[in-house]
Amino acid sequence: MIGILGGGQLGRMLSLAASKLGMRTHIFCPDPNSPAFEVTPHRTVAAYDDEAALAAFADAVDVITYEFENVPSATAEFLAARKPLRPGANALAVSQDRLAEKGFLASKNIPVAPHRTVETLAGLEAAIDALGLPAVLKTTRLGYDGKGQRVLRDRADAAAAFAELEPKPLVLEAFVPFDKEISVVVARNLSGEVRAFDAAENVHRHHILFTSTVPADIPPGVEKHAAMLAKVIVVALDYVGVLGVEFFVIPGDRPSLMVNEIAPRVHNSGHWTEAVCLTDQFEQHIRAVLGWPLGDPTRMADVVMENLVGDEVLIVPGELDGNTQPHLYGKTEIRPGRKMGHINRITRR
Template structure:
């Protein structure tokens, strides 16, 4: 169990590495609890900087910027899992960093992640590392010609992935080069009936809590909607929470984590991936719970007591992608809608511009 430390007093500053929408919502939650925030982000006028107290405009691994961030904050967190591990580890020498850099190390490489989950007793898809076309052909043969090929690092929102079904040897020629010639992993196809995720949190005192699992729908690898409650049994929901707890305990974790899971026909679970941060599928918590995932994360980082994870409403959260953000006026005219736009200046296809949560009356 993590040693209990004194909470960070209100008025102190929390550092956030990453200036996207998740950093924005973390800064807003921190402000509600009386904290100031500094964002480290190379893009000027990023979404998080619009609501934070200050932005350091620099690369995430710029030594001078990291020194400035560490010297100006009482604790540091991050909004995305591709923060350089070395930079996060070096920061821990002078200031607390939550979640711990070990969580970054595990989540940044899909092969390392799968191995970690299996060692923690958590089921995943079967997998093979792939470093060339010959290894891909052998791995596909072992999986009957089908599987999902992914880059081991830096993939998100469906990027860096390719699905094979009943592939032959000729189908793999040149694929490794087409995928960038980087280390890959081939995962077996999982016969799931639905995808869910659970948002868990662990405090500095080791206390564990989790929200109700959400049922997720993806299009083109991008999350479109999260519905709560998920259409799963109480036993499956309990197992999902236990999975998140096991992961956090194994990492001596502090903060919020997102755990994506496949649900099989018999209700059993197969872990897909973990995200050591607040998660898109937990955005519904800002509308349907008294304490959002963002406030939970700030509470954990600051050493405060965790909040109640009880859901007061059923709901569905939907992302606004690309020009869908133009729907904002019509959405605001509807009852029981909580809208959040991210302040992004440029609209691009596939870019998350905001989200809304529709509360469902009992």
């Protein structure tokens, strides 16, 4: 029995993958309407700080994983004391704080955007002096899909952005003149085996991932380099599971890479794997968490993954064609900006 913290679409897809491997799953989520609750009879509806519920959950499962990086550290420690937590608490600590993440990456000589910690408005002014404008002011925690950040184009934007973003400290990041964003989903298992999926080229719309295209339109050397950096990260973290790494590709005679962020979980930009890989990212994560050998991430065709956000889900099933594979999350309520599903479109076999 695999315990999964979080009942959204990622938890749901992890549960489905675990079921294919003959496992049972137990979903822990505070929201009684979680889509993952529809794919297993084993659930706990409770807050992440409900220790009685957490203890009972830990008793009911053999190993614990999660679908989101914002698992409170107290929750992670409480559970890790009772059952194996994979990926480990250190991966959460690093990835849920932008400053810790950048510090960790820089310590491994992995390029990140120039940045400064911002604790006061005067500190923000000084950071702007150092990094120039435009720049992006971000919270250090709980940011995703564009939440918790403001682009500063002018010094006049500084005070309002500083006041709005909470909690402090914040981080100011230099605006990186990147050409495109790519991402690599990489896996490491208990015995240290490491495998990466091909890099995806990502396009965002309204700060939400719109498409992931594979192969990415980048030189082969850049893709190899991205995979290598992703592998360095999971080895350095003694990581177990799947991890997503987002990179900026910086144009130049020889394009260079900069890590935007890492996510210690299956990743939206890896959903293409389910259509064209023998082992997809969800199964790869479950294999790693179980201590199994990793599966084969080789890609069998070219593919574009497209998120279905809000009303876009209504194109299914009417606008499916022969090369298109839908995956819907079973969310009962359509809301603007809500990820409702995705489609994978084969572009070349």
